[in-house]
Amino acid sequence: xxxxxxxxxQDGARLESRRTRILDAAEKLxxxxxxxxxxxxxxxxxxxVDVALANYHFGRKHELFEATFMRRAELLNRWRIRALDEAIxxxxxxxxxxxxxxxxxLYPLLHGPHLxxxxxxxxxxLVAYVNNSTEWGGKLMSRFFxxxxxxxxxxxxxxxxNAPEEALFWGYHCLSGALTLAFAQTxxxxxxxxxxxxxxxxxxxxxxxxxxxxxxxxxINLSVE
Amino acid sequence: xxxxxxxxxQDGARLESRRTRILDAAEKLxxxxxxxxxxxxxxxxxxxVDVALANYHFGRKHELFEATFMRRAELLNRWRIRALDEAIxxxxxxxxxxxxxxxxxLYPLLHGPHLxxxxxxxxxxLVAYVNNSTEWGGKLMSRFFxxxxxxxxxxxxxxxxNAPEEALFWGYHCLSGALTLAFAQTxxxxxxxxxxxxxxxxxxxxxxxxxxxxxxxxxINLSVE
DNA sequence: GCTAGGCTTCAACAATTGTTGAATGGGGCA
DNA sequence: TGCCCCATTCAACAATTGTTGAAGCCTAGC
Numbered sequence: 001x002x003x004x005x006x007x008x009x010q011d012g013a014r015l016e017s018r019r020t021r022i023l024d025a026a027e028k029l030x031x032x033x034x035x036x037x038x039x040x041x042x043x044x045x046x047x048x049v050d051v052a053l054a055n056y057h058f059g060r061k062h063e064l065f066e067a068t069f070m071r072r073a074e075l076l077n078r079w080r081i082r083a084l085d086e087a088i089x090x091x092x093x094x095x096x097x098x099x100x101x102x103x104x105x106l107y108p109l110l111h112g113p114h115l116x117x118x119x120x121x122x123x124x125x126l127v128a129y130v131n132n133s134t135e136w137g138g139k140l141m142s143r144f145f146x147x148x149x150x151x152x153x154x155x156x157x158x159x160x161x162n163a164p165e166e167a168l169f170w171g172y173h174c175l176s177g178a179l180t181l182a183f184a185q186t187x188x189x190x191x192x193x194x195x196x197x198x199x200x201x202x203x204x205x206x207x208x209x210x211x212x213x214x215x216x217x218x219x220i221n222l223s224v225e
Numbered sequence: 226x227x228x229x230x231x232x233x234x235q236d237g238a239r240l241e242s243r244r245t246r247i248l249d250a251a252e253k254l255x256x257x258x259x260x261x262x263x264x265x266x267x268x269x270x271x272x273x274v275d276v277a278l279a280n281y282h283f284g285r286k287h288e289l290f291e292a293t294f295m296r297r298a299e300l301l302n303r304w305r306i307r308a309l310d311e312a313i314x315x316x317x318x319x320x321x322x323x324x325x326x327x328x329x330x331l332y333p334l335l336h337g338p339h340l341x342x343x344x345x346x347x348x349x350x351l352v353a354y355v356n357n358s359t360e361w362g363g364k365l366m367s368r369f370f371x372x373x374x375x376x377x378x379x380x381x382x383x384x385x386x387n388a389p390e391e392a393l394f395w396g397y398h399c400l401s402g403a404l405t406l407a408f409a410q411t412x413x414x415x416x417x418x419x420x421x422x423x424x425x426x427x428x429x430x431x432x433x434x435x436x437x438x439x440x441x442x443x444x445i446n447l448s449v450e
Numbered sequence: 451g452c453t454a455g456g457c458t459t460c461a462a463c464a465a466t467t468g469t470t471g472a473a474t475g476g477g478g479c480a
Numbered sequence: 481t482g483c484c485c486c487a488t489t490c491a492a493c494a495a496t497t498g499t500t501g502a503a504g505c506c507t508a509g510c
Binding site for chain 2: 149180188189196197216217218220
């Protein structure tokens, strides 16, 4: 596929420009309002493009959505896998600690070129939307992310040899939920904390989530089953 | 308001029946497809009722949504507050433990009359949808749940005297996210675990989430800031 | 029995939806 | 120059959207 050109047009001048502009607009709007809350005309307006062009490039609406979702998913998977491999390598021959695994899972989200990139923030909100949606959202998540997640769970299994299988998966579920809500950036935390915390402060989110879920996972190993 | 009659019609025979049937249908469909994914006609069809009747009873579409959301929110708040008060009373004069607080927060969700009630499950999925939605969802959550959440955070503050404010709120954020995702019942965990876990097994969710987030909160108190 | 009034239905509205097929543009290649 | 192919625009489609106002039903009170 052509998802290589996430941030850089690749060939003929600006041949792709309209196409990627549509993707960018779709990413932003889908993240804000969900699939059904966005019309193709709104996307076209945001991208400053004719309505029919979205259909021409991506086919049906749900295909545009999937293309938007997929575009950065591969990047993310690659970065996470690499971080995990590095953690494994630097801990060898021991298994990496839970903390190191959590770092590998969360660090690439924030410490790339994209912490300051609003498009990536939109994408995270889009993932949050998909992860919590009941219908084909779950299938999308599984299709694109499960192989990567499997590797992380495998690492956790080695780091927590006493943990029952079930608890590992529920632990990941907690991690995923916490992450998802943080990335949805609903602004609810701001109001709840009276300004002490900011939903947009993903750096702080990273710090606190890592500490929280690390303890959550380590407890699994200790509890008597 | 009339949100007292959640599961039982109160007065004139079946005067409320069509009205509550609309609420029930809206609850189910909004939970499954989100706000924009549901049409008033679909709700009317599900409730076996004329289209115009929803407008007659609830006004505009977003007012129907809010009515649906609010109906059970008050119940839920009452149960949780009561559970928290009991935990405080039975621990007095000490502050209740983190574990006891988490129990008070989570127990009422599952151990009422409604673990087997599919309507309550729909409602939980609806809350999950609202909690993660970017637009007015956050405002709805804040409006209906924040006072109750404030009380729980206050209890946590006393149970974790060394915890910095910021960490308390981010901890709650993790808890809320984990809970939300579990209640969305996306079925993703089933596939990921290869059948070991079931998204529909809310009892198991309860057990694992309580253990996970209790450890997550307790770690806050230990870490040197 | 009659009437008032809330509940329910019917029919229709203007606006908007995703999608399409034909027409237009323009650049590369023969 | 002329031709072809790709990207883009234009105009329109049938279907569906939320919402409304007028008309019918049905029970409670007189």
